[in-house]
Amino acid sequence: MHPALQGLITIVVGVGGCIAYYYFSNLFLDKVLFPAKGAMAGRNINRANMVRPWLFLMPALVALGLYLAYPVFATIHLSLTQRVAGGGFEFVGFENYVKMSGEPKFWEALTNNLFWLIVVPAASTAFGLLAAQLSDRIKWGNVAKSLIFMPMAISFVGAAVIWKLVYDTRPAGQEQIGVMNAVWLSFDEGSIWSFLFLKLVPILLVAGFAVAIALMTWALAKPVVQRNGPVSGWRTAAAVLVGAGAVWLIYKSIFGILGIATASLPYGEPQTWLTMPFWNNFFLMAVLVWIQTGFAMVILSAALRGVPEDTIEAAIVDGANPFQIFFQIKVPQIMGTIVVVWTTITIVVLKVFDIVYAMTNGQWETQVLANYMYDKLFRANDWGVGSAAAMVIMLLVTPILVWNVYNARKEMR
Amino acid sequence: MAELVLKNVEKAYGEVKVLKDINLEIQTGELIVFVGPSGCGKSTLLRMIAGLERITGGDFSIDGVRMNDVPPAQRGIAMVFQSYALYPHMTVRDNMSFALKIAKKSPAEISAAVDKAARILQLTPYLDRLPKALSGGQRQRVAIGRSIVRDPKVYLFDEPLSNLDAALRVATRIEIAQLKEAMPNSTMVYVTHDQVEAMTLASRIVVLAGGGISQVGTPLELYERPENEFVAQFIGSPSMxxxxxxxxxxxxxxxxxxxxxxxxxxxxxxxxxxxxxxxxxxxxxxxxxxxxxxxxxxxxxxxxxxxxxxxxxxxxxxxxxxxxxxxxxxxxxxxxxxxxxxxxxxxxxxxxxxxxxxxxx
The missing domain is CATH 2.40.50.140 (Nucleic acid-binding proteins)
Structure with missing residues (x-):
């Protein structure tokens, strides 16, 4: 049979099946099981109405149970067992986890995931907010928004292929088809543009990142440090933890700045971007940022339009400039939405797999947890360690997911 | 301490002129009320004085200084909005000090101004609350307090009582009258569609209709000697x-x-x-x-x-x-x-x- 015809039949059968299920099961409930006539009509109507929600929820419950709940428990089980030669499993306790924590590749994946976790949601939300604000009042704003939103329609693998071309490398002397190399080769040693774009701007960006981290941490830690008002123990602990993380990031940033300043760059040589350890992570992250910015922009644009116009006018009368209006009036009023967008992207990031799989497959120190799990589970056929990696991902996602749902519900109220 | 002069002021949206030939002189210390049917442009005129709408023709000056192109914050005005327009994420204190913080006043100065305004408006117990924890009347007072702390030359009120229930409206109306009494040198411009507010508060009423001024006069002048049929029928209830x-x-x-x-x-x-x-x-x-x-x-x-x-x-x-x-x-x-x-x-x-x-x- 022709594949197109097959697809059509699948659609018809699938959609038709759904409609048939709802229609006939409802009919069965009303006409056969609890008919609304006879001596028991009233009681039957009440009973039918109590059963009906469950009837309609059934397909979703079955599907979620079978494909979501059951696999979770099966994975927990698998992560605690080990295959024995000749078939069957044996219970080994936490041995898989111990084995996994002994592998440098796991720690590399975990560290990389942390980087993804910091950079991608922050960058996507920031760019999304910027795009939403800037495209708000201009005539071609909607066209710009459509263009920014378009990557959302591309699958992660498709996006990875597109960006692989962006990072493509041809031998020196040949025409470069990758944009990155084409731009790179247009820089000359010692020219003012090279200094501007390859030294000054990166240094400023990293410095800006460090300052932002410092400010955010200070805002969080201020009540604890200044000790005005009661401060609970867990809050102090959280502040210390965040503070330590911030100090580490700032330390890294300072070294990054020194590195950029002193590095001698190989001008004129085409670069294989995806094989540069550490930096290649950011090249991969760019793909996800490119995709998720559209999502953040659409949600935040709607939220920005929901900010009451008269609070903005009141701020204008109060003498606030556009930046103060944006940061002190608009952003605080949409903070709830920003948090929801941020956490939603965070969850996407924790599960990131396709991009890494399609672009580097975890080579050159770009491994992430999901791809590590895939490696163990399907390539090394080590179901125990693979499941253990899956559990680690789930443990990381769950608290963020709970927080996300909590915030989303709070926003809806 | 301000004299407002509008000379041939007009407002056009593209080809459509919604206001034209507005000539009005407002003396220091007056409380001027704009009334008129909905859509007559009274709010637009107020927003033009505030600087939230561009003046498309004519001249507007405060104390002899042309204000057409001066940004709202530098006109020496403060505005109370119909919906209060409180910043929902800030406490009452922060709402009232926002303008002073923007103007980079010292913390001592800010807190003195806020405390004084809160005392006048009986808001002291609520200073650390968020607007959502306040009643309608209290929110309205915070909105007024936000204006007072800036010590403006001109107060602008855009239908400030229309979101309050009837009893509170009367009480707040009296409070505004007392406030005016306490600040005899400040000029106030007040927009309303409520005749009773206009008649009781105004030193002079400006009746707007059909994109222009129909009549300007004291409340009793308008009642006793209306200049045209529109004013005659607009003032008084039931109509003439x-x-x-x-x-x-x-x-x-x-x-x-x-x-x-x-x-x-x-x-x-x-x-x-x-x-x-x-x-x-x-x-x-x-x-x-x-x-x-x-x-x-x-x-x-x-x-x-x-x-x-x-x-x-x-x-x-x-x-x-x-x-x-x-x-x-x-x-x-x-x-x-x-x-x-x-x-x-x-x-x-x-x-x-x-x-x-x-x-x-």
């Missing part, structure tokens, strides 16, 4: 009755033969050339009295509304579809379905020709 007729005697006292057969005398003077002029006389419902002699209006009462202190009589519609309303003192429901003859004191009968009062010509 207008009856068409023809001048038959001129002089100090004008006599009008009405189309309904009635006869009206008024102390609006006319010249002999006016004899035969088609006019309309205007009588306020409360100025009608019962009579046995020459009637201005005679007809059957269709509906009575007894309000206790007064009774409203709604007459059967006249031939040209006008509904005559009279307001008689006391409780008179027995007049329903009876024939009543009405006249009015000749001092209280207004005279209009072509829509304009013959008092002003």
């Amino acid at each position: 009755n207008l009856l068409p007729g023809e001048v038959i005697e001129t002089g100090e006292t004008t006599v009008v033969r009405l189309e309904n057969g009635g006869l009206a005398r008024t102390h609006v003077p006319t010249q002999s050339a006016d004899k035969g002029l088609k006019v309309k006389i205007g009588v306020r419902p409360e100025d009608f009295t019962e009579t046995d002699g020459d009637a201005i209006h005679a007809g059957t009462v269709e509906i009575t509304e007894a309000l206790g202190e007064v009774t409203l009589l709604y007459f059967q519609k006249t031939a040209d579809g006008a509904q005559i309303v009279a307001k008689l003192p006391g409780i008179r429901p027995e007049l329903r379905r009876t024939e009543v003859k009405l006249t009015a004191d000749s001092n209280k009968v207004h005279l209009f020709a072509n829509g304009r009062s013959l008092l002003y010509r």
Whole structure:
């Protein structure tokens, strides 16, 4: 049979099946099981109405149970067992986890995931907010928004292929088809543009990142440090933890700045971007940022339009400039939405797999947890360690997911 | 301490002029009220004074300084919005200090100003609350407090009471009157569609209609000597009755033969050339009295509304579809379905020709 015809039949059968299920099961409930006539009509109507929600929820419950709940428990089980030669499993306790924590590749994946976790949601939300604000009042704003939103329609693998071309490398002397190399080769040693774009701007960006981290941490830690008002123990602990993380990031940033300043760059040589350890992570992250910015922009644009116009006018009368209006009036009023967008992207990031799989497959120190799990589970056929990696991902996602749902519900109220 | 001058001010959206030829001088210490039907541009005019809408023609100045292109914050104005426009994420204290923080005042100065405003408005116990934890009246006071701390030359109020319930509206209206009393040197411009607010608060009322100013005057001037039919009918409730007729005697006292057969005398003077002029006389419902002699209006009462202190009589519609309303003192429901003859004191009968009062010509 022709594949197109097959697809059509699948659609018809699938959609038709759904409609048939709802229609006939409802009919069965009303006409056969609890008919609304006879001596028991009233009681039957009440009973039918109590059963009906469950009837309609059934397909979703079955599907979620079978494909979501059951696999979770099966994975927990698998992560605690080990295959024995000749078939069957044996219970080994936490041995898989111990084995996994002994592998440098796991720690590399975990560290990389942390980087993804910091950079991608922050960058996507920031760019999304910027795009939403800037495209708000201009005539071609909607066209710009459509263009920014378009990557959302591309699958992660498709996006990875597109960006692989962006990072493509041809031998020196040949025409470069990758944009990155084409731009790179247009820089000359010692020219003012090279200094501007390859030294000054990166240094400023990293410095800006460090300052932002410092400010955010200070805002969080201020009540604890200044000790005005009661401060609970867990809050102090959280502040210390965040503070330590911030100090580490700032330390890294300072070294990054020194590195950029002193590095001698190989001008004129085409670069294989995806094989540069550490930096290649950011090249991969760019793909996800490119995709998720559209999502953040659409949600935040709607939220920005929901900010009451008269609070903005009141701020204008109060003498606030556009930046103060944006940061002190608009952003605080949409903070709830920003948090929801941020956490939603965070969850996407924790599960990131396709991009890494399609672009580097975890080579050159770009491994992430999901791809590590895939490696163990399907390539090394080590179901125990693979499941253990899956559990680690789930443990990381769950608290963020709970927080996300909590915030989303709070926003809806 | 400010004198506002609007000279030939106009506002156009593209080709459409919503306001034109606005000429108005507001003296220091006045409380000016803009009234008018919805869509007459009164809020737009206020927002132009505030600087939230661009002035597309003419000149606007405060204390002699042209303000057309000065940003709102530098005009020395403060505005109270209809919806209060409090910043929902800031406490009352932060709401009130926002403008001063933007102006980079010292913390001591800010807290002194906020505390003083809070004391005047009895908001001290609520300073650390968020707006959502306040009642409508309290929110309104915070909005006023936000204006006071800036110590502006001109206060602008955009229908500040319309979101409050009736009882609170009266209380807040009195508070605003007291506030004005306490700050005799500050100029206030107040927009409302509520006549009672206009009549009670204003030192002068500006009636806007059809994109221009219909009349400017003290509340009682507008009530007693309306310049045109629009103002006559807009001020006062129920509206003034207008009856068409023809001048038959001129002089100090004008006599009008009405189309309904009635006869009206008024102390609006006319010249002999006016004899035969088609006019309309205007009588306020409360100025009608019962009579046995020459009637201005005679007809059957269709509906009575007894309000206790007064009774409203709604007459059967006249031939040209006008509904005559009279307001008689006391409780008179027995007049329903009876024939009543009405006249009015000749001092209280207004005279209009072509829509304009013959008092002003």
